[in-house]
């Protein structure tokens with residue numbers, strides 16, 4: 001019982017004949033691509049593998065190679081020797097029910113994790129869960145095929161925002177170096193992840209950015225997406241993280257307030273912040289919540305009033321708490 005978790009996971013996998021791999025609700029590039037890499041690794045060991053994801057895949061991962069190997073919705077309750085949960089802080093994060101009777105393996109690189117499984121391997125230093133699965137693959141003596149290398153490399157590129165986010169460390173580069181040697185082709189992954197936008201998304205990006213305003217102090221950027229932007233382009237929902245990233249790139253901007261019109265006089269405000277500016281504190285002030293650098297809240301009122309009052313109040317809050 002005292003052995004390192006990676007060793008115990010190796011042992012459990014090697015004695016298994018049938019394994020289910022689960023990841024979290026609203027799956028992201030890291031969880032999706034790593035699940036597929038793990039599926040191929042298990043199959044190389046002669047294990048019957050199943051990848052189950054509750055929610056549909058977001059763009060652009062819905063167009064990735066081999067996503068037809070993923071099964072969506074509720075996992076069928078077969079006789080798995082173990083269930084591996086990737087990036088799930090608790091069982092309910094997987095969106096799956098009735099996992100009580102299974103032997104569970106919990107692999108995560110986030111700080112907050114309930115350590116709920118039979119084997120828990122949580123490493124907050126790992127830049128992506130893909131890096132942990134790479135290390136597990138080495139432990140298992142897997143020969144990394146170009147297919148596996150491409151999935152793991154895609155996961156790392158996605159989770160580190162192309163080696164730009166704060167989780168980018170030496171390990172991200174070391175493992176990527178190995179993966180490229182094993183046949184991952186960086187330019188092809190870049191094309192798949194970043195240069196694959198639908199025309200409508202880039203048009204929308206332009207429209208939202210045209211609303212960009214800075215507060216007088218120049219530390220708060222405000223952008224707005226009106227419902228009519230989406231309606232005009234026949235878009236329902238689209239990932240708008242790129243737009244926020246651009247707004248946050250303005251020199252001196254510590255916080256981006258992204259107003260999304262839900263219906264008349266109702267806005268969902270996403271907050272993205274950097275450095276010491278605490279997005280969660282701002283969101284909580286308005287009855288919302290979130291994390292240090294990503295949070296949100298909902299407000300009602302006339303747009304002209306909100307757009308004037310909220311940035312001023314947010315600036316006051318930041319000043320009061322020494323966060324500017």
Ligand SMILES: [Mn+2]
Pocket residue numbers: 030031087109127128129159
């Ligand atoms: Mn991740």
